[in-house]
Structures are given as structure tokens and as C-alpha cells.
Amino acid sequence: MNAKFLIPLLLAAATTAQAGTLTANSAGTSDASFDNADCSMVQTSFNLKLSQNVGAGWTCNSTTAVVNTGSTKGSKSYGGSTAGGTVAKCGSDVSTTNGYSVAAPSITGDGCS
Numbered sequence: 001m002n003a004k005f006l007i008p009l010l011l012a013a014a015t016t017a018q019a020g021t022l023t024a025n026s027a028g029t030s031d032a033s034f035d036n037a038d039c040s041m042v043q044t045s046f047n048l049k050l051s052q053n054v055g056a057g058w059t060c061n062s063t064t065a066v067v068n069t070g071s072t073k074g075s076k077s078y079g080g081s082t083a084g085g086t087v088a089k090c091g092s093d094v095s096t097t098n099g100y101s102v103a104a105p106s107i108t109g110d111g112c113s
Contacts (some may be wrong), residue, residue: 016040017061017107021047024055024072024099041065041082055099059107068111070094077101079111085102086110 018039035045039060050056056069069092070077077094079102080087090112092101104113 003011017059019057019059019104020081021100021103022050022056023097024050024053037066049064050099053099055095057103057105059104064107064109066105066107066109068100069099069107070101071097072096072099077112079105079113080107082109084103088112 013102020038026092032045033045034042036042039058041064047084050069051071053072054069055072056067058065058067060066064081066079066082066083067079068077068079071094074094077090077092077100078087079090088110092112094101102111102113106113
């Protein structure tokens, strides 16, 4: 394969965003194991356990991770990003069903959109 065709293909693969959700439940058993297959930014696998009634929507690529989360018992969701490391209250209401307001936050955003 010609190198001038291979380089854009590799760059596209490296910047492809992956997304997922963890739906809230009353038992607090929203467990997830994250590894490089889930998010290319992750180098060492880890387990995530959300608190009771908390859900999350996330998006990541090889350089950035963005999350939107909230409690089904609350009224607001919160967004955060590794780009700057900020976490802030979102203007949108949290879903009382799944615990987040954005299932796949924009990779270039703050987690609120």
C-alpha cells in the first residue's frame, strides 16, 4: 500500500471518537470496565462504579474524554472534559430515567452538549 494513502487512514483511526452510556439504577450497580477498546485514551483498564441513581454519557478519542452525568433524583446534569479539566453545571435538565442529559457529548465540547 502506498504511504500517502496509509497516513490519512491511520490519522482517521486515531481521531475516531468512541461513545457510550451508563444508565442509572436504584441499586447503584452501574458497573463498567473501561479499556483501550472502549476508549483509545485509556492505557490501563479500570472499573467504574456509579453511585445509586447516577447515570453518565461519555465520548472519547485518543486525546480527549468528555462526560455528562447527573442523578435521577436531581434536577441538573454536569459536564466535564479533559480539555482543561473543567466540570460545570449544564443548563439542561437531567433525565429522570437515565441520569444524564447528553448520551454522547461532543468531543470538542464541555460535556453539556
